Amino acid sequence: MPTKIEKDSLTGKTTTGHEWDGIKELNTPLPRWWLYIFYATIAWSAVWALLYPSFPGFSGHFRGLTGWTQRAAIVEQMTVARAEQAPFLDRIRGASLDEIRHSSELLAYAIAGGRVAFADNCAGCHGSGGQGATGGFPALVDDEWIWGGSLEDIHFTIVHGIRNAQSVEARISQMPVYGGILSRGQINDVAEFVLSLSNRATDQAAARRGEEVYAENCVSCHGERGEGVRAVGGPALNDAIWLYGGTKAEIVAQITNPRMGVMPAWGSRLDAATIKMLAVYVHTLGGGE
Numbered sequence: 001m002p003t004k005i006e007k008d009s010l011t012g013k014t015t016t017g018h019e020w021d022g023i024k025e026l027n028t029p030l031p032r033w034w035l036y037i038f039y040a041t042i043a044w045s046a047v048w049a050l051l052y053p054s055f056p057g058f059s060g061h062f063r064g065l066t067g068w069t070q071r072a073a074i075v076e077q078m079t080v081a082r083a084e085q086a087p088f089l090d091r092i093r094g095a096s097l098d099e100i101r102h103s104s105e106l107l108a109y110a111i112a113g114g115r116v117a118f119a120d121n122c123a124g125c126h127g128s129g130g131q132g133a134t135g136g137f138p139a140l141v142d143d144e145w146i147w148g149g150s151l152e153d154i155h156f157t158i159v160h161g162i163r164n165a166q167s168v169e170a171r172i173s174q175m176p177v178y179g180g181i182l183s184r185g186q187i188n189d190v191a192e193f194v195l196s197l198s199n200r201a202t203d204q205a206a207a208r209r210g211e212e213v214y215a216e217n218c219v220s221c222h223g224e225r226g227e228g229v230r231a232v233g234g235p236a237l238n239d240a241i242w243l244y245g246g247t248k249a250e251i252v253a254q255i256t257n258p259r260m261g262v263m264p265a266w267g268s269r270l271d272a273a274t275i276k277m278l279a280v281y282v283h284t285l286g287g288g289e
């Protein structure tokens with residue numbers, strides 16, 4: 001209930017005149033400077049709300065007097081970035097793979113661009129650094145190549161892919177399903193022989209029997225000593241690098257029922273300059289020939 005305004009003896013301040021059960025309220029207003037800044041922010045927010053997208057409506061929202069949108073801002077930034085890149089991309093488009101390789105400037109640019117495109121398109125299967133993944137996705141950082149590791153080979157593989165329906169020139173090779181051709185005993189023997197190619201056979205008699213099965217069935221695609229045959233995309237079997245794992249069980253599984261990994265063709269998805277940069281990037285990962 002309002003009472004009269006009086007001066008408080010302890011603080012020296014006046015009261016507001018409000019009192020509840022004998023407790024009186026001191027009049028301690030906000031400092032002026034604080035109040036003016038507060039008013040200024042309110043005014044500023046009103047101006048801001050008018051200039052930029054702000055109030056929600058039933059359909060859409062108030063778009064603001066400037067017409068600014070985040071989307072347009074990004075598009076503009078990207079246009080600027082593209083314009084800066086254009087001269088480089090044009091030069092890459094016009095240069096041969098070899099010219100890119102031997103120009104330090106283009107090479108640096110291609111590796112940087114290739115790294116980005118690799119992360120976007122290839123890392124899901126080949127790993128973020130090209131280290132590969134079990135299940136048929138080969139490492140691209142080593143010097144074992146199923147289809148070849150020269151710039152041209154890598155470029156061709158990327159453009160046309162492997163065992164896909166998208167490119168008529170896709171690299172194709174088909175390991176027969178030996179589950180229906182060889183007996184279980186023969187498959188066991190030839191698997192022991194495959195292990196012996198990397199000195200890991202545990203049953204020498206089986207490995208010797210398997211040598212004959214291998215000579216009859218496998219040499220054409222995997223080579224006399226398991227060194228691999230690039231022309232038909234037959235991977236090497238005489239080293240520690242495996243698409244599907246190198247244990248005996250995994251080797252038996254592959255012989256019984258080969259999996260035949262698929263790689264998409266990128267020629268129809270990425271532009272020519274990007275593919276060149278990817279080929280150069282993959283080539284520099286460690287095993288380029």
Ligand code: HEC
Pocket residue numbers: 118121122123124125126136137138140144145146147148149154157158162233260261262263264266278279282
């Ligand atoms: C959907 C999965 C997948 C994606 C995505 C993919 N690849 Fe592959 N890639 C494979 C498979 C599977 C193979 C091996 C096929 C085989 O058994 O021969 C392969 C093989 C390759 C090879 C041949 C390796 C060799 O030893 O000869 C190269 C080079 C390659 N990929 C590069 C790329 C690049 C560059 C990209 C991105 C533009 C890419 N790949 C995207 C699955 C993929």
Ligand code: HEC
Pocket residue numbers: 136173174175176178190191194213214217218219220221222232233234235236237241242243244245251254255258259260261
């Ligand atoms: C017509 C060609 C062809 C013939 C014949 C063939 N292979 Fe293969 N083999 C391949 C191809 C291609 C691959 C790779 C499969 C893939 O990428 O999915 C492969 C993969 C393998 C692998 C897995 C290699 C790895 O790195 O994981 C083994 C093991 C293998 N073959 C063993 C054999 C044996 C043993 C025989 C004979 C009984 C045989 N292959 C006959 C083409 C052939």
